[in-house]
Amino acid sequence: MQLQEAQEKFIQSWGTLGSHWGINRTMAQVHALLLISAEPLSAQEIMDALKISSGNANMNIRALIDWGLVFKELKPGERKEFFVAEKDMWEVIRKIIIQRKKKELEPVIKVLNEISTVEENSPEAEEFVRVVQDIRLFAQKADSTLEGLVKSDQKWFVGTFLNMIK
Amino acid sequence: MQLQEAQEKFIQSWGTLGSHWGINRTMAQVHALLLISAEPLSAQEIMDALKISSGNANMNIRALIDWGLVFKELKPGERKEFFVAEKDMWEVIRKIIIQRKKKELEPVIKVLNEISTVEENSPEAEEFVRVVQDIRLFAQKADSTLEGLVKSDQKWFVGTFLNMIK
DNA sequence: TACTACTTTCAAAAGGTTTTGAAAATACAA
DNA sequence: TTGTATTTTCAAAACCTTTTGAAAGTAGTA
Numbered sequence: 001m002q003l004q005e006a007q008e009k010f011i012q013s014w015g016t017l018g019s020h021w022g023i024n025r026t027m028a029q030v031h032a033l034l035l036i037s038a039e040p041l042s043a044q045e046i047m048d049a050l051k052i053s054s055g056n057a058n059m060n061i062r063a064l065i066d067w068g069l070v071f072k073e074l075k076p077g078e079r080k081e082f083f084v085a086e087k088d089m090w091e092v093i094r095k096i097i098i099q100r101k102k103k104e105l106e107p108v109i110k111v112l113n114e115i116s117t118v119e120e121n122s123p124e125a126e127e128f129v130r131v132v133q134d135i136r137l138f139a140q141k142a143d144s145t146l147e148g149l150v151k152s153d154q155k156w157f158v159g160t161f162l163n164m165i166k
Numbered sequence: 167m168q169l170q171e172a173q174e175k176f177i178q179s180w181g182t183l184g185s186h187w188g189i190n191r192t193m194a195q196v197h198a199l200l201l202i203s204a205e206p207l208s209a210q211e212i213m214d215a216l217k218i219s220s221g222n223a224n225m226n227i228r229a230l231i232d233w234g235l236v237f238k239e240l241k242p243g244e245r246k247e248f249f250v251a252e253k254d255m256w257e258v259i260r261k262i263i264i265q266r267k268k269k270e271l272e273p274v275i276k277v278l279n280e281i282s283t284v285e286e287n288s289p290e291a292e293e294f295v296r297v298v299q300d301i302r303l304f305a306q307k308a309d310s311t312l313e314g315l316v317k318s319d320q321k322w323f324v325g326t327f328l329n330m331i332k
Numbered sequence: 333t334a335c336t337a338c339t340t341t342c343a344a345a346a347g348g349t350t351t352t353g354a355a356a357a358t359a360c361a362a
Numbered sequence: 363t364t365g366t367a368t369t370t371t372c373a374a375a376a377c378c379t380t381t382t383g384a385a386a387g388t389a390g391t392a
Binding site for chain 1: 349350351352353354359360361
Binding site for chain 2: 001002003006007009010013016017020022035036037038087089090093100103104107108111112114115117118119122123124125126127128131132134135138
């Protein structure tokens with residue numbers, strides 16, 4: 001397979017994956033492009049490579065920087081900004097977990113805590129409390145697992161993963 | 167907090183969470199409603215409770231059945247169908263993993279395998295192959311971990327999870 | 333068979349998200 | 363300062379997904 005074809009496939013594929021993971025398709029494509037680029041790219045180069053507008057490029061590059069998946073790089077003598085991707089895959093995963101934990105898991109735990117105060121004075125209320133407690137337990141377990149993972153270094157994570165599959 | 171208010175909050179919250187996890191909002195709300203219902207519900211009861219149309223209800227109930235998160239139940243003497251949710255949280259997680267692994271992880275691994283055959287005859291090609299190999303390794307690790315998890319029984323999963331958080 | 337309760341389909345409408353691109357803002361150079 | 367390259371903003375347009383509801387289909391009942 002030719003390099004260019006392979007690169008395009010990779011960008012497409014990463015975009016599709018991203019769109020299922022709370023990262024919009026273009027955002028994931030920009031990340032993919034930067035991941036496989038040996039050199040930092042300017043906004044203009046990203047726009048040209050992916051055929052997207054300046055607004056779109058600007059917005060998604062900034063989102064990637066917010067997530068900690070992309071860094072701004074200034075070249076001496078150049079007025080324009082260049083961008084590089086976080087290339088360490090474990091770090092990428094960590095950054096995504098941090099965002100999603102904050103945006104999804106934590107709000108749900110908050111609601112579960114609130115609603116578990118309901119009084120158990122009817123069969124429906126009993127069923128409700130049982131289900132909510134069960135989910136709450138799992139959510140808290142997931143939360144502390146992810147928290148540990150985020151705070152841990154790579155080796156611990158790799159080790160745990162390997163342990164899991166035996 | 168009143169039971170009804172708590173139930174509504176739970177359904178809302180579960181819907182929001184679902185929509186970030188490849189399950190559409192209504193589908194997640196139907197699942198939430200069935201989860202906290204002590205009795206099987208008919209399509210009509212689901213439509214009334216969530217204020218959704220028959221088409222919408224039908225479509226999402228079927229999707230939930232496809233995912234293995236909801237089961238059809240026939241009551242003797244009743245013409246209409248009733249539905250119950252899978253209430254075991256670990257089983258719910260397993261079912262979701264099965265679907266997402268199939269729909270997302272496996273296609274990506276396929277592409278990664280294809281494109282890693284590119285020849286390393288330039289700095290760009292080298293960078294490309296390095297990144298792809300790295301991701302491929304991670305993806306395969308994740309795949310076998312999830313596969314093990316899906317095939318395992320609850321206890322093993324709970325145990326591993328607890329081990330992870332120490 | 334015809335009736336009725338219930339379920340399913342699907343084209344059109346609604347709703348939500350993403351993208352565009354012109355205009356405004358910014359920042360450096362002369 | 364003025365000019366120019368670059369970045370940012372944002373309202374409108376395009377696009378994509380979900381929902382509706384009427385009509386068709388199905389299956390039990392009489």
